[in-house]
Amino acid sequence: SWTNQLAALITLAALLPFLWALAVKNAYTEETYNVWSERRYRGAIVLLQIFRILLAIFFIGFFLDKFISQEIALFVVVILIVVLIFFSRRIQSLYFRLENRFMINLNTRELEKLVSVQSDLAPWDAHMANFEIPPGSEVAGKTLQELRWRERFGINIAAIERGANRINVPARTQVVYPYDNLSVIGTDEQIQSFNQYLESSESQNPVIRTRTEISLERVTITYDSPFVNQTIGSSGIREITHGLVVGVEHDNERILNPESNYMFEEGDVVWIAGNRLRILALQKH
Structure with a gap:
């Protein structure tokens, strides 16, 4: 039906940036031109590029075949090939703008994480x-x-x-x-x-x-924790978490950058900077 065809075209339009990246994104990079200058590598580059384009065309045809007839799918594929040939530079420019926007949004999230880390450190x-x-x-x-x-x-x-x-x-x-x-x-x-x-x-x-990828997490030392009555150095926390103990909250007292001979006690809140997943996994010990 026409609703299936319309849904297929909308979905295909959403997939095009990714298919474009698969087919031709690296064709215009400085690295590609440097390798192209070596004659012995030109054949491999051409074969690789052809394979990438054919792979993208296969995905498009396979997708369209699920929603529309083979004749219409073949017609759409031919149209897309013609568009790629005559408007590749403009499409490449559009793709780069979309990619730059994505990277800006990604960097914004990283900045928000940095602000979160700084906020956690502020009370100290x-x-x-x-x-x-x-x-x-x-x-x-x-x-x-x-x-x-x-x-x-x-x-x-x-x-x-x-x-x-x-x-x-x-x-x-x-x-x-x-x-x-x-x-x-x-x-x-x-x-x-x-x-x-x-x-x-x-x-x-x-x-x-002001850029960082370090996560700051808190771990509470419970009564049954294996770290009770152990020093920071002997506890192995650094090795387990690949992190640093940057602070300890003990009896309403905050100790910034505690010495390695500090002994953990039940109820201590330990602040660790490092890999977030490893720090959270520490709770299982």
Whole structure:
């Protein structure tokens, strides 16, 4: 019926951006052009592109065949092929606009998560800031254990972003390199003191950034918890959660960045920064 045909066309229109990404999205990237410059790879690139286009056409034909006759489905596929040939650049431009809008919305949600983390830290008079290690800095090439930032400034290094890689809750043996982005948790005074220290180690001021993928979660130590009467260091929480204990609420007292020899007691509320799923799984222990 015409209602099925109309529903099929509307659904197909909604799927087109994804099918376009499958068929031709990477055809215009700088990486593709760089590989194309090597003659020995051109045949493989052409075959790969043909396969991707045929795969997209197959999905379109398979979908339409479920709702409309084979003759109409074939006609629609031919029309789509003609449109792709003559309007590929315009369609590509439209796709990029849709993709950019999607990324903006995604980044907005990440920013909201960051605001949530900062809100959780606010009652502790603590927050998270990011520092970029400049080239030539005296701290570059040293491990966190050698730098002893926690002992000297009271801060915690929640993560290190290095190029495309991100090291959540780095070990004390982790080496700091130039251009590393450090996610630092501490009070205003601790952050300011640490910033002044980094500035003094290099004439060029470090860049402070505000992006983080660390989640801050709370875990309550119950009477039957295996962590009761254990210290932070001996409890294995760091290894289990791949996280950092950044605060403990004990008898209406808040302890920011507690020492590793702090002993958990029943009723303690432990705040951990790190991977959210691992932290939540801690409740099962």
